[in-house]
Amino acid sequence: MSTAHERLACKPADYKSDIKPIWCPGCGDYHVLMSFTRAFAELGLPPEQIVVVSGIGCSSRIPAYTNCYGFHGVHGRSLALAAGLKVTRPDLTVVVASGDGDGYSIGGNHFLHACRRNVDMTYVVMDNRIYGMTKGQPSPTTEPEFDTALSPGGTGLRPFHPLVVALASGANFVARCFSGEPNETAAVLAEAIRHPGFSFVEILSPCVTFRPDERDWKSQVHQAPVGATSDPAKAARRIMTDDGFNIGILYRGDRRPYQPAVVQRHVELSELEKEFEL
């Protein structure tokens, strides 16, 4: 365990690995990585005390680019893997990284139950409204008219609304960020990690290759005019009626995190067998 003195010494660069990302030049995820390392430095967490867990997709490549412990698992199941880790190792800081396909489509069911379970971890979804790694198919957050090879003329489907779903399912902290503002994003991430229970941070992170139109997000995002509420009904109304580019912490709940007590062994194994003895 590091001392407080050593923790102060950790700079953002200390949380970066020497592995070169596979992301395209200009990808929003570079800035998310920057926000991760700044948030970790701000919190003063030793890198070995953090585990970054992810699924599959461009954004899910992020664990290996940090100098933390990481798990790059299968598509869509990162939240479940992280829950198993956190309940057995409550001493660790667990951050889950995902994308809109990984988190909202194939992993949609786990998203609901992770919000409901409220294990103390932070869920960061880099939303670029497209499947980037498979070269441009519509995701649950893609606009209905967006034309792709797999959906000629658009899907015609109403986009998924992750923040409202998170609220309705019991998430304890809900925020929206923009990757192009790494300092603000880092501050929100640090708050999300500090907040007890399941924190959900949706980061708008442009895909410059398959969604060049998302470069315009820079001019569209704006700080939320009012601060976070602790009233889920109020938060839901705000999120349902805003323009989707409202940035900041939108909801802070006070539900108690789910953490079954991990007690030291207090019963001999032979005690357990007693019920089988005649």
Place this chain on the structure above:
Amino acid sequence: MGNSQSISIGFVGSGGAGALTAGNLLLEAASAAGWQGLLTRTVGPQIRGGEAAALLRLASHPVECMPEQFDVLIGIDWLNAHRFGAEIKIGHDSLLIGDPRGGAVPPHIAEAGAREVQIPMKDMAKAIPDGRANMIALGIACRLVRLERETCLALLEKRLSDKGEAAIKASQAGLIAGYDAAQDLDLSLRLAAPKRATRKWLVSGNDATALGAIRGGIRFAAAYPITPATEILEWLAPNLPKVGGVLLQAEDELAAINMIIGASYGGTPSLTATSGPGLSLMIESLGLATAAEIPIVVVDVMRGGPSTGIPTKSEQADLNIAVYGCHGDAPHLVVAPQSIGDCLFTTQWAVYLAEALQTPAIVLSDQFIGQARAAIEKPADVAFIGQRSRATDISAAGAYKRYAIAGSGVSPMVVPGTSGGQYTADGLTHTERGIPTSGASDHQAQLDKRRDKLVRFAYGDHWATLEGSGDLAVVTWGSLTGAVREAIGRAAQDGVEVSLIAPRLLFPAQPERFAAAIAGKSRLLVVEQSHGAQFYRYLRAHYDLPGRVDVLNRPGPMPIGVSEIHRAIMERRA
């Protein structure tokens, strides 16, 4: 009146009539008297109501399979008994006990032409305040197998202690009435006295599996309910916390296996239990645990398949998916318990192997041994406790190679929190440091590593049960081992020597050991409960088999019985 090897007795009734309670109590009373036994319960798909039967076989030796027909069948009522069809068979010499107000004996039971005795169980119960017909039936059964009346009464007092004095008195009065009513009944069978007083256990395969998991070191379980595996999870739920463990209910099986992968990555030996449909959902992540070298244990209590199949009945048809289910080349451990008692050993061993080899282990139990209850000798304590090779002292940052190619193929595993050991576990093909790569040499090297660590490990004699000698060997696996052993014993009485080969370790295959086991045999008889003869094909794929190989295979739910196996042996004797 001659001594019998075993006595089999069944209680039948409509749901709620108490047939299962009577069966449980009879098993317990018999084991208190020193006998061993096996109890299976068969129920319809209805959660409440419908039909229920408790089927017992008692003996002075270990009982590992059910008889093909029952010596005594007690119908508390026969109202829904026709739904059992051919599942419950009686013979010409059997004794049938019914209630004059309990309806007609169903045709498939009546056609055996057995002696039928009427005892007015319902009316007798009515004469006792709060009396129940199933206690009358229990009294009859206790008398027929010549249990001491006092033993039975003491058991009722012990078992019903939380129900109050009145309930105990009512049940005891019922038992006495039944016992007395059967005083003059002549059952031409008599169990040989138990050899010696020993410490007995009364346990189901699923409970034994759960205990074996904890004994092996499991301290985290993820749970998604599924028939017939749920009891394992329900046993672990209250017991894991007593030893410092945690159980988490998952939203589905995809989550369950990923939860245990996460917990194990964090350093906690972890397990989940499921059945075929759940295993199907877990397979992708089983490949992840193989590639990322995360030890986990997945118990599959097999039921009839494919698809939803027959959830409440047994089959051995998940062998293929357990061994070959993963995409890519993903060798992992597959083991199978051979009896209720062996569920404890094999699961404990699976934890040990998974931890030692940093790979998933699938335990192939089945509905028969999982849900049956047995009175057995207390299983021996074994020393297998999961111990992972750990990297604890990492001298220089960046020097640690999680997937280092070492001699045994097992590379020390670091747990999060260890300074300087940071790495990312990955399902992508990776280098020794765990960095993703698509290079041919790393792919080959890591595939070799994961294969070699399984092949080079010394599994010891537990890999298989090998018994007897003779030119003919019967090769079987899992819960059929007991029936085959008994059939071989019967053949020995006929003067025919036959050997038994039952692999407990199904994967990795053990070609040298198997070759030694079949050395000198000229013919094999393969016995398995699968329509597609999966075990036979597995043997063909992994082992050189001698000239003549025959297969006795059938899908569930009708178990392959001792007589069938005995007949097949006698037809093939040299």
